[in-house]
Amino acid sequence: MLDELSLVIFLPVIGAVVLICLYSAPIRFHKYLSFTISLATLGAAINLWLQFDPSRGAFALNLSELIQFEKNLPWISTLNIGYHIGLDGISLLLVMLTTFLTPLCIWGSFGSIKERQKGYYIAFLLLETGMLGVFSSLDLVLFYLFWEATLIPMYLLIGIWGGERRIYAAVKFILYTMVGSLLMLVGIIWIGWNSVEGRVTFDLLDLLTSGKFSLTAQKWLFLAFGLAFAIKVPLFPFHTWLPDAHTEAPTAGSIILAGILLKMGTYGFLRFCLPLFPHAAQEFSGWMVMLSLIGIIYGGLVTVVQKDIKRLIAYSSVSHLGFVMLGIFSFNLVGMQGGTIQMINHGLSTGALFYLVGVIYDRRHTRQISEYGGLAKVMPRYATLFMIVALSSIGLPGLNGFVGEFLILTGAFQVHSLYGIAGASGVVLAAVYLLWLYQRIFFGEVTHPENQNLPDLSLREKIILISMVVFIVWIGVHPTTWMAASENSVRWVITRVVSPIQ
């Protein structure tokens, strides 16, 4: 039988295969089965969370001390590529986020996806396996396989069930991402042959202990890997695929794209770029911080002028992920922990924001801000939840966003006060665009007669949103529950970068 972690990773794809075999079953069967499978995956992941020991690996020197639920099986022995999986604190948090958001997305799609539904749920389950595999892989080729495997389901989700310009967005998404990924593949192959004298290895733990890279090699590899991750994050100036992909994707697609897929990029930096190429990371850290700050400020400014709600939220992701990157590249515990928890926060807040947009889109089929106004009178519960989520995205103390942003800014400030100041302006910008958005949509008089009789949240929508809000508040009020898991791993990454063993 499968071990616990493999169960979590492969349960969705097993479900997808079952659904393919039973393709002719009624649509409701597909919907409920896929929802059940995703809940079962969540259950298995909670099982992992309960068994995870956050105190393990404190002040570790090797990543292997931090990895739990490890499994290593030979897979392609001719090239010494193994099925090597395991979780540490950072990946565990991301796995929890993934398994938490997916059932909500699947359930949330019940009402909005009306055509070719069977394929939709199958694609969603395949996507979930891909994402979980990315976060669990400890072998470079395995990681690459899962990374690329998320592309096709996402491409199909955007291209078949998306908005008007969906084909353009889907093709742009896949081509853009693949350029980066394929260059990373060359890097991976090069690492396999050239990192350890006399043998070939693609295993991350092996590379970390035995691998030796010259500074030049590190720089090239950092760029190769970094490009792929920077496109995914997205880091300025590689962000131009994001607005189209997010806007044209179906609601659940946007939630997963913003909530999880973007984090694959930041995770890649934490897991691969920083530990494997520490010298290069130090050399390039100035650039990365610069690009992050530009992302924060430029992203924020562009967000302010958007007229389409979804596009506005999409651009806000550029700004928010800029914060995460700023935290990561500050190379101190405060900043990096902030970056890590902010990954989770962004997934929850922006995921909830996209879902909220989906709710209103299902009713009015328009995303233009000008079409709305005074909705607080018509849909008070919706307005309340929207306000909570928007405030969390801005970073109001007491909610999750504050925890992340405060830590990140503190960390950035420690590096250079200018970074902290510039970053803080991003918070102001967030307040500008979100509060202004809120005012235009909800406050004032009902300006359009079509908005007069919109129904408020249904039970399903309420449960989904409240589930997310629960965590938004929980992380905001008691973040230690969550941050304790990743602390040792983050400390290890910093040790690795700041004082490399070479």
Added chain:
Amino acid sequence: MSFLLPEGILVVGGILMLLLDIFQYSKGKVFFSLTVIAYLTAMGILIGEFSLSAEHQLLSGMVNADLYGVMVKVLLLSIGLFISLIAAPYFGYILLKENNNSEKIYRSTPLNPPRPGDFFALLLFTTVGMTLLATANDLLVVFFGLETMSLGLYGLAGLFPERVRSGEAALKYLILGAFASAFMLMGIALIYGTNSGETHFSLLWGKESSVGEGITAQMPLYSVGIGLVWIGFLFKIAAVPFQFWAPDVYQGAPTPVTALMSTGPKAAAFMAFTRLFGWAVPQTGEWWQGIIVLVSIATMTLGNIAALSQSNIKRMLAYSSIAHAGYLLLAPLVVSSPQSELKTLAASALYFYLTVYYLMNLSAFAIAYIVNRARHNQDYSIADYMGLAYRHPWLAITLGVVMISLAGIPPTAGFFAKFYLFAAAVKAGYTWLVVIAVINSVISVYYYLRLVVYMFMKPLEKPITVVAHLPVALVMGISLIGLIFWGIFPRSLHHQSYHAAQQMLSSPPVETHP
């Protein structure tokens, strides 16, 4: 000796068909069954030989009989088998149960199907040519196999003489192919002349050769000979700058024949020349390596960029074949390096790639064929595929998986095919070439996924009913399963080919005299 028994069976089968043909016997079913039986028997014999532990040469060292050779032959035979499966229902050789709602009665057979004897005999002889070419140990056997294969293909390309395009294809292929063969023969003659009358692979082996002195003394002519042989080879695989014939010939020939042309000769030629340039000529290796790098870059780039603008699926697949030939040229490059580990990696990667490649291509052409039949014209336009997923989801999924695999996206076998090849190339130091190959892969994603876009994301405007008879469905099903299985567990195939390649390359051929 049983290594050559399969060829014997095929030849006997071919002659039998010609005889039947002469006596005006034209029951297609019989020809088809005989062909399938011949192929299956031949494959059965070969699979029984898998336990070959020691390699040996046959025919005074003319043919290489080892595990790798066996595997290559099985590959080529299965290509032939699948081609006969694809062609048979549509050339009217076997009439299967028609679709029940055949209100719009369409002809499932062409106006004048070629005589079954013609088709199957040519197919069998072509297969023999391919297997001889792929397992050859001597330049003359290479030429012999190449010519047999090519002549068969010229005939197959022109099977429908009443169609202008078909005749054009055959004539173009014949004339240009004959030209290329002439080049190659001249090259072989020069090698023969400068090599003191030896054409056996072992005696082209540089330092260990007993005629090493002779080679150095007449180096320039020898190099010219090698160059001419290369030209012949590059033509056959449609590499730049000898690729001009491919799109027209692929488009004009009947689709099952195109399927054969895009897979079989490439596989056989690559096998032969990888062994030739891997083993036989490391001494003169250096000068042509740079040129081949350029050819490889030009081929993949031209193939991919030209395919971007194609609206005819056969031409698109033709250019895609050209691009893949560009990637495959990495194999002879890497094999020609002195380290044995690299040689093994390259040879095993080549085998894996060619196997996966033929699965993808055969499936793609088969689907193109049956979709085209449902449109009752010769357009083969990409627009035929719009909204196909609504009407035939499994067909669309199969073609979708094939396209994704051709693009090299995991978790399909096409990804691992490229991965193994690129891994070998990086190890050999061709990292920059791999970067270019990888960028080309991204370009190719656009036109491969364009079909996916059309099938899944566009609405169904013109209704279509595609009929997939059992043999074709069988081919499609096997490819689908193979592509996905080997995309997740590539080891099962790669391990085998690695082992075989190791065995083959550890013992260079030796000419034995009877």
